[in-house]
Amino acid sequence: MANDQHYDLLVVGGGINGAGIARDAAGRGLRVLLCEKDDLAGHTSSASTKLIHGGLRYLEYYEFGLVRKALKEREVLLRAAPHIIWPLRFVMPHVPHLRPAWMIRMGLFLYDHLSRRELLPGSCGVNLDKHALGVPLQDSMHKGFVYSDAWVDDARLVVLNAIDAQERGAKIMTRTKLQSAHREDGLWQATLVKDERTEIRIFARAIVNAAGPWASELLHQHLHQTARNDVRLVKGSHIVVKKMFDHDHAYIFQNPDKRIIFAIPYEHEFTLIGTTDLEYKGDPGKVKISSDEVSYLCDSANRYFKQSIKPADVLWTYSGVRPLLEQEDASNPSAVTRDYHLELDAAHDQAPILSVFGGKITTFRCLAEEAVNLLEQPLKITKTAWTANASLPGGDIPNADFFGFFQRFQSHYPWLPKALAERYAHSYGTRALRMLSDCRALADLGEQLSPGLYEAEVRYLVESEWARTTDDILWRRSKLGLHATPSSVQVLQEKLTHLLAVAGQVPSAVSTNTAATAAGVTSLAAVSTTSEVR
Numbered sequence: 001m002a003n004d005q006h007y008d009l010l011v012v013g014g015g016i017n018g019a020g021i022a023r024d025a026a027g028r029g030l031r032v033l034l035c036e037k038d039d040l041a042g043h044t045s046s047a048s049t050k051l052i053h054g055g056l057r058y059l060e061y062y063e064f065g066l067v068r069k070a071l072k073e074r075e076v077l078l079r080a081a082p083h084i085i086w087p088l089r090f091v092m093p094h095v096p097h098l099r100p101a102w103m104i105r106m107g108l109f110l111y112d113h114l115s116r117r118e119l120l121p122g123s124c125g126v127n128l129d130k131h132a133l134g135v136p137l138q139d140s141m142h143k144g145f146v147y148s149d150a151w152v153d154d155a156r157l158v159v160l161n162a163i164d165a166q167e168r169g170a171k172i173m174t175r176t177k178l179q180s181a182h183r184e185d186g187l188w189q190a191t192l193v194k195d196e197r198t199e200i201r202i203f204a205r206a207i208v209n210a211a212g213p214w215a216s217e218l219l220h221q222h223l224h225q226t227a228r229n230d231v232r233l234v235k236g237s238h239i240v241v242k243k244m245f246d247h248d249h250a251y252i253f254q255n256p257d258k259r260i261i262f263a264i265p266y267e268h269e270f271t272l273i274g275t276t277d278l279e280y281k282g283d284p285g286k287v288k289i290s291s292d293e294v295s296y297l298c299d300s301a302n303r304y305f306k307q308s309i310k311p312a313d314v315l316w317t318y319s320g321v322r323p324l325l326e327q328e329d330a331s332n333p334s335a336v337t338r339d340y341h342l343e344l345d346a347a348h349d350q351a352p353i354l355s356v357f358g359g360k361i362t363t364f365r366c367l368a369e370e371a372v373n374l375l376e377q378p379l380k381i382t383k384t385a386w387t388a389n390a391s392l393p394g395g396d397i398p399n400a401d402f403f404g405f406f407q408r409f410q411s412h413y414p415w416l417p418k419a420l421a422e423r424y425a426h427s428y429g430t431r432a433l434r435m436l437s438d439c440r441a442l443a444d445l446g447e448q449l450s451p452g453l454y455e456a457e458v459r460y461l462v463e464s465e466w467a468r469t470t471d472d473i474l475w476r477r478s479k480l481g482l483h484a485t486p487s488s489v490q491v492l493q494e495k496l497t498h499l500l501a502v503a504g505q506v507p508s509a510v511s512t513n514t515a516a517t518a519a520g521v522t523s524l525a526a527v528s529t530t531s532e533v534r
């Protein structure tokens with residue numbers, strides 16, 4: 001039997017948890033295959049609020065353990081990937097009738113001290129009447145609080161984990177669905193379907209079910225297994241509008257319904273506002289924002305900002321489904337724990353299956369570490385956990401000093417326009433040098449296919465980051481979709497078809513529109529697909 005049919009571990013799902021587990025396991029010497037039915041980060045892991053955070057609001061639910069774990073991870077991740085993860089300060093205007101000042105001060109004190117904090121400044125009060133942070137806010141806002149968390153490019157975090165996994169020996173197969181699997185002679189025998197047409201049979205000593213919102217469905221319908229846990233699907237949506245303020249802090253607003261929403265500087269020219277929390281019963285692949293959610297988010301912002309926004313101002317939206325751990329005692333979706341649970345079924349020395357329920361982008365690394373630790377005994381893994389001090393691809397920046405790195409980067413490529421240099425440095429970190437290795441002048445980047453997108457980058461994304469469709473490039477490997485036009489998407493599509501043919505890959509069966517819909521994306525500026533908003 002061909003060697004590429006046999007693996008130690010089959011990881012199902014190329015979201016953050018699957019990619020993180022594949023990376024950890026490959027680094028411990030396992031022969032890993034990761035299969036993802038769509039694109040990497042094609043679903044929940046590109047639809048988050050993009051915060052690496054302890055979760056200030058979870059303190060109200062007494063989730064001290066989760067907050068401590070997440071705060072600790074915040075420091076680990078800021079060091080591991082300083083190009084795609086960076087500090088962000090948050091301003092919370094004080095609204096006395098929603099939460100008293102003593103309560104917020106106590107919460108922020110805990111937030112500052114629950115875990116060791118070396119990279120981020122602590123919290124403080126701010127006089128909004130006198131400070132620039134108060135300028136965009138309504139005049140009724142006098143006092144506020146400022147605290148630290150971090151920002152992450154969620155979709156790129158997934159891709160970087162997949163790259164690292166691959167460089168440590170894992171095989172990454174996108175557009176490849178686990179169709180079925182059963183145990184036979186102490187192994188899992190699995191049938192994968194690539195590009196909806198090619199069946200592939202493989203054998204694995206263990207399976208990790210990291211199918212996110214599909215985790216329960218995968219277990220019951222494709223693997224015919226039972227589990228003690230279940231996922232609870234909770235939808236969350238975001239809107240993007242033209243930028244509403246000029247500084248680099250984000251806002252956290254308290255709503256009368258006790259929820260909070262964020263207004264975050266986004267891609268230089270925009271403000272990202274989210275999120276919602278709604279029970280979801282539909283197909284996770286078809287999630288999209290409702291007009292009620294758009295109104296809810298506009299109203300939430302309008303309670304605080306001087307400038308009022310309405311649904312017609314919304315330029316882009318996205319939605320995702322949180323695959324939360326089902327808890328019988330939590331009726332309110334906002335109250336369901338954001339912590340995770342790993343369920344290992346290795347009874348009677350059978351080939352094990354480990355399922356992931358719940359989790360956050362922030363805690364993916366420790367989730368992955370715990371998952372592989374659980375497999376240590378059944379798979380006889382001898383190498384110990386290793387990711388706590390390892391950088392992610394492109395993140396090997398001395399002292400995690402992104403600004404120092406950027407200065408060196410700019411002086412190395414003086415011909416790169418500053419905005420482009422900044423985007424390359426942030427997206428690819430030290431890997432940008434590989435992408436630009438043959439370039440000595442702007443002309444060497446090739447044709448500009450879409451605003452800010454040159455041929456050299458597209459080539460790199462196809463060759464090194466599994467990009468197969470325009471959506472992969474415009475909405476996940478980058479957010480250049482915000483600047484694209486229908487004709488530039490067409491130009492990109494033609495180039496992509498050519499590059500994929502040269503690389504010997506068939507164009508993906510997933511069309512641009514389908515991928516956008518699958519990710520819950522509604523774009524008005526560019527590849528307009530399932531617009532409900534306007």
Ligand SMILES: Cc1cc2nc3c(=O)[nH]c(=O)nc-3n(C[C@H](O)[C@H](O)[C@H](O)COP(=O)(O)OP(=O)(O)OC[C@H]3O[C@@H](n4cnc5c(N)ncnc54)[C@H](O)[C@@H]3O)c2cc1C
Pocket residue numbers: 012013014015016017018035036037038039040041042043044045046047048049050051052053176177178179210211212213214218222234235236237275276319320321322323356358359360361362363
């Ligand atoms: C609105 C919203 C805001 C959030 N904000 C934050 C935040 O700010 N910070 C934070 O830390 N977390 C946040 N989260 C949580 C975080 O995004 C999720 O916990 C995380 O992305 C889940 O990752 P996952 O890998 O489990 O699932 P997914 O990313 O959905 O990955 C699962 C993958 O499995 C694949 N799959 C399913 N079935 C199969 C099959 N049969 N074969 C092959 N592949 C299959 C799917 O295609 C999918 O890509 C947010 C979530 C939402 C929805």
